[in-house]
Amino acid sequence: MPDDLRTKKTDLKIEEGFMQKQARVVVIGGGIVGCSVLYHLARAGWRDVVLLERQELTSGSSWHAAGSLFTLTRPNIAAALQLHSFRSYREIERESGQPVGFHLTGGISLCRSEDEVLSHQMLQSACRRLGIESHFLSPEEAASRCPILDPGRMIAALWEEEGGHVDPASATQAFAAAARKLGAAIERHTPVRATRPRADGSWDVVTDRGTIHAEHVVNAAGLWAREVGRMAGISLPLMPVEHHYLVTETIPEIARLGFELPQINDNEIGCYARQEGQGLLFGAYEGRCTHWSKEGTPADFGHELLPDDLSRMDWNFERAVEMMPCLATAGIRRVINGPMMFSPDLSPLLGPHPALRNYFCANGVMTGFNQGPGVGKVVADWIIEGDPGMDVMAWDVARFGDWAQGAFTEARTRYFYEHRCERGYPGQEIEAGRPIFPTPVQDRLAAAGGVFGFSFGNEHPNWFADRPGQRDTLSYRQPNWWHPVADEGRRIREAAGLMEFSALAKFAVEGPGAEAWLDRILAGRIPAAGRMALCPMLTPQGRLAGDLSVACLAPGRYLVLGSDAMQLAFQRRFDSALPAEGVRVSNLSATLAGLHLCGPEARSILAEVALADLDNWHFPFLSAASLTVAGVPDVVVLRVSFTGECGYELYMPRDSQPRIFDAILGAGRTRGLGLAGSRSLMMTRLEKSFPAWGPELSADYTPREAGLMRHLALEKGDFTGRDAVMSDPPMRERIATFSVDAGADAVWGGEAVFLDGEAVGYVTSGGWGPFVGEHIAMGYVLPDAWQPGAAYEVEVLGRRRAAALRPRPVYDPEGTRMRA
Structure with a gap:
């Protein structure tokens, strides 16, 4: 914190014409969200905080909201925060002395x-x-x-x-009154004219009544969030x-x-x-x-x-x-x-903006009184602890890049508003606003029957139909792509599959200090030149912040890979920890294309088009190198596959992808090679009990709970999150894989897991094992409920189906095929 912000302010009473000159946090916007952020900051002991409102509290959307409350919703973060909001209204009524018009009706x-x-x-x-x-x-x-x-x-x-409603104006005033009682200040009729960053990361917030120097700024400006964002030089995807x-x-x-x-x-x-x-x-x-x-x-x-x-x-x-x-x-x-x-997916935009320091967003909260109190707590925790305390990626402002502007935001908000009455189905893809970034081989994939998905602006084939132009059918049971995806998975197991693989976050980390820096921010062992490793990234509290692959292509030169939807969240963490010199981090996600070749014939196919000896002696499992492939130099080739087969990931400039794609297809023509989509990747990884980022791996879990302790290098010394891991906190949950007798139905994720009639866990993701021919579910159970041989049940579409815990992967449990 800057030195001139360390002095504790003791008197924040409002006087006509007077406004404090500094604050730890300035909250811009006096609706339910802004008042909730202010209250939760003050409740946590941050008294030197001030809210600026351009007119009166509740101006904008808050005053005319319906105030309806409910807790049954998805995703998990929405349900959790709406539950917090619902239960907070009686408490805030007591604390503030202000009735909120709370009605518990069910x-x-x-x-x-x-x-x-x-x-x-x-x-x-x-x-x-x-x-x-x-x-x-x-x-x-x-x-x-x-x-x-x-x-x-x-x-x-x-x-x-837990259903009901509150009076919007009264609820907002209650949070404001409670915040004032705790020492926070509220300045009404104080429009913000500018927000100017200082070199040390603090901010000058300029108003008609003077300038406030703040350590943190929170944009909770509701209908004016775009205008307030532009003052800081950012464009928020809101409409x-x-x-x-x-x-x-x-x-x-x-x-x-x-x-x-x-x-x-x-x-x-x-x-x-x-x-x-x-x-x-x-x-x-x-x-x-x-x-x-x-x-x-x-x-x-x-x-x-x-x-x-x-x-x-x-x-x-x-x-x-x-x-x-x-x-x-x-x-x-x-x-x-x-x-x-609204944001493009009608969910809030929360958290530190990845392009700015100490600038937090609390915008696009569609159901403000259902979510506002919970949003205020999350944002306050994020400011105070440097972490929101739970997985908020579904609401993180970093889930959208610069591509989510203008026409995309307009198209998506229109779609979701007009289709609000339609059910959401497992695996459903929304076409509104697309395409943005088609893959360089989009025409070839479409001609081969590719049915596409969308992730962080990128198009990628989910599966391949028997003829071009087909679409997903929508079903809670087994949709039209179920059996074709299983066929793709069997081809991967028996011969080879080729996947378009561009939709990943890809970072170059270079410089004389690169190894030491990676060693400090990642929990795994940093690989030597020519090798790669799986390296979790942790929060200071010891929860998962990323599941990254790190390849060392040469001393001081690394390629770091992770979930594409997380790339700006990763960039935010990298930037916050980057030293003044010695390390350069470049986001190559949009400039590098990718391909993935996997299956028992993968080595022989790649050997035909790559200038390298790829046998197990020269290029074993977890090797990394820059090779010439199909005449294209400096293609990054990694010996790894999420399918559990012998496989290779290849990364190349986007304009080179078609040439390499065609060469690999040609080489595989007589070896049973076929195109495969991302859904077959996700099905085959279930057979291996490989957890995926998002469903199984997130900030909700510790490495111990997620079964990732073998990837941590606790002996290497200090790294982010090590102290929290070494304190050995008790596991709240334990990752588990189940075979499920789901018959003609399907397991998708979210289903409750029962043992002896009691709910003891939940499914995070599910699907069909294409080689073993059974329904597989991954998820978490209470530690005491992890009991091999016990008679479990998984609740599938309202019916409890028999399930068996699988302590080891159902396919190739020793992992010999991917190493062979």
Whole structure:
């Protein structure tokens, strides 16, 4: 911390015309998110913090929000933070002395179709991980709890106890009042005019009332997040969308009730409703998205509403009347049409921006009162501890690169808003806004029947159909790609597969200090020249921050590989630890293309096109070298494969990929080589019990819990996270692999694991073992529940299926094939 910020401020009372000149943190924005960040900072003991609000608290989106609360949702971070938010309202009411208008009503999610039941069964199972319990109701039971529903219009409903609503303005004021009680300052009518970084990483925040020197800045500016971001030189992928809800006059059927209706979610038509007085608050995600103020939010916008156009809700309303007939005759008391700020996937943008120092984002929080208190805690923890305390990658601002701007953000927000009423399916790919970065061999892959996926702006083939132009079918059971992917996996096991492999994070680390620096920031042993190694990266708290491969191509010259979606998160960690000189880190993710050749015939195929001796003596497992391949010099070739077969990863300039691709295909023509997609890679790795970043490996786990201790070099001395690992904290969970008797269904991830009738774990990812011919699931169980030979069950689409713990990989447990 800069020296002039170390003085503790003791009196932060607001006086007219006075504003403090320095603070540890300046929070920009006085909605529920900004006030929650301020409160959680102050609660943690950071009293020298100040919130700046351009007008009054709740100006923007907070004041006109519906305030609905529910906890049944995915992904896990959303459920966890919404649960925290839900449970925080009573506490903040006590702390602040400010009523929040909290109503505990329970929540009911309606199922009009069998697929909606399956979707809710998967949701119910996934939420068991957090102790969020729910149960299904028959149509008649649902109507008894919510008498305005027509039971003939549904086939089931899912009930959650922790549902309800709060008053938006009161809740925001409560967090503000509690923060003030703890010593934080709030400056209203103080628009920010500029944010200027200093060389030491601190900031000058310029306002009409003076400049505040701050150690950290938090952009929680809601509708003005883009404008505040531009002051710091960044462009946030956000776009405001108009959203309608209405409040009815008194409805006699509701007025006669002796209890309050539960929160109602009708996902299949994109609607929600709750009781408001003796009427209903009814909202809809209209079938026609209307973006608002695309280029920038007007500076003078505040507590205004937008002109309403209820015709956009016609379809939703007509379907809602079928389910809630009382709506047909209800009078409308008022209509709310206000802007909401969305990211491309409608999830928040949280955390330190990878292009800036000490600049935190808390933006795009779509369901602010469901998530705002939880978001405030995560951002405050991130600032104070340097770590959010959980896996937040699904909400990390670093999940989007510069490619996620303008047209992409507009297309994606439109798609997700208009399709809010559609179910999400396992493996579902969204085509809106694509393509951005097609692979250099896109035309060849498409002609061969490639069906493409999307990751961090990159196109990659998921699988290959028997003819061009096919798409995924969407199913909770086995979709149309199930058997073709299994065929690709068997080909990899029996002959060879060639994969387009560009969608990885790729960093060059060079310089005389490169080895020592990598040794300090990574937990594994740094390889010698000509070798590669798997090197976990840890947080200071000893949790996983990355699962990286490090190849030493020459002394002082390394290639570091990892999950492509994590590349800006990796860059953020690298930059924060980079010395002043001696080490250069270059992100080559967009400039290097990749190919992956794997299978028992892989060596003989590559030997035909590479100028090198590739036998096991000269190029054994985990070798690394720059070779000439198909006449292209300096191709990085690594002897490794995530499939568990003999395999090679090749990295080359993008314009050289077609030449090498064609040469390898030609060489493999008589050796059974076939094209394979990323899904066959993920299925074959399950047979090897190889954990993947995202599903099994994340900041939720320690290396011990994830089974990665063999990759740590504890004896090498100090490295980030070593002290935390050496303290030997007890395992909360233990990684596990199961064979599951799922029959014609499928295991996808999120399913609860049971032992002796008790939920003891959860599945992180699942699929079909193409060689062993069985359903395989990886996940975590309680340490005491890791019992080989025990009779487990996995909850698949609402039914508990028999499962067996597999202590060793089901395929080639000794790993001889990848080393042969």
